[in-house]
């Protein structure tokens with residue numbers, strides 16, 4: 001490592017740990033003999049309370065897979081790019097139309113619909129003990145440019161269908177059930193992922209930041225929200241924060257966005273851990289100059305410093321020894337970006353994802369501590385890490401899969417979802433279904449009707465169990 005460059009390169013480091021895994025990872029696959037039970041055999045289920053019973057056995061859980069597929073296809077038409085791709089960006093006309101579509105479906109399912117100041121949409125089926133924390137499910141419908149029609153959408157339309165399934169089966173919830181459509185899971189417009197759920201989870205730093213952020217067209221978040229009919233008479237988004245105890249449980253249904261379930265022929269994934277995403281932005285300042293005239297020993301090339309850090313990321317990720325730890329330098333900008341000029345500045349952004357077996361702090365520590373030439377480090381906010389154990393939710397999903405005679409696999413999510421932030425305020429779980437070749441965020445993204453129907457059934461039964469608990 002050339003020493004001449006490093007002492008002269010000053011560095012500004014902004015580190016934003018978004019969050020960390022919530023549940024310990026378990027990689028075992030369970031395939032005990034499934035036991036079919038009647039609805040009356042739910043644990044804690046009072047058969048003497050007919051108002052809280054299903055009218056029939058598990059066979060009454062029928063998913064209308066045709067309607068679900070039709071809705072997915074219809075929702076995909078609200079897009080700013082031609083089919084089969086989908087582009088639906090926060091607060092655009094297409095996003096607003098899609099929101100209207102969701103609210104309409106919620107209404108048709110008999111849910112009472114409300115929205116918060118940033119446009120998180122809630123459809124509630126009131127339970128007979130509404131004072132108890134509700135059980136929620138949901139996902140997102142925004143889509144990054146030229147992506148597919150299943151990411152997130154399966155967890156919103158599938159959740160509404162799960163409610164329909166329970167209603168058709170004669171179920172009466174004890175705890176209220178809620179379907180949530182989260183605002184802006186994708187960071188496309190304002191660079192903030194899981195905006196709605198992060199705010200619901202009470203992120204004060206985000207609440208402040210929203211007053212002063214702009215998209216690439218210089219439209220403020222506030223103006224964009226207002227153009228979509230939100231935040232009309234307020235610029236304070238703290239009203240979005242959930243009250244403590246609002247939810248006793250949250251379950252998100254989602255396509256796997258990975259290839260494992262399809263490859264192994266397993267219809268259901270019960271998620272036990274979400275890999276912790278984190279990102280670091282690093283700026284290097286060196287000394288510019290004529291690329292032909294300045295001799296090599298006299299240079300302080302910011303671009304080369306950035307390149308060395310990029311290689312260090314790979315080295316330390318591999319050295320972690322964990323297959324679930326990944327690191328990427330996805331952005332590397334040089335200034336002034338001319339072939340005959342020594343870069344005086346370099347900006348790079350490192351994205352990492354880890355599981356508890358090798359948590360993010362260790363990885364960053366390894367990356368950050370090793371280069372002795374770093375002169376200055378400033379860590380940003382959001383460095384709090386939460387660890388929560390949600391075996392009750394996982395148990396409900398496992399029981400539901402077993403009782404429905406569906407093989408399932410305990411697995412981890414390498415992508416993060418709104419669930420990651422819901423976990424800050426509620427016990428949380430996720431149900432994965434297979435998707436074609438693991439494709440996601442591109443038009444080829446696909447889940448079969450059968451797989452979606454299985455996912456909806458497991459979701460419905462898990463919601464029923466949690467509602468009665």
Ligand SMILES: [Zn+2]
Pocket residue numbers: 140151152185254417
């Ligand atoms: Zn998603």
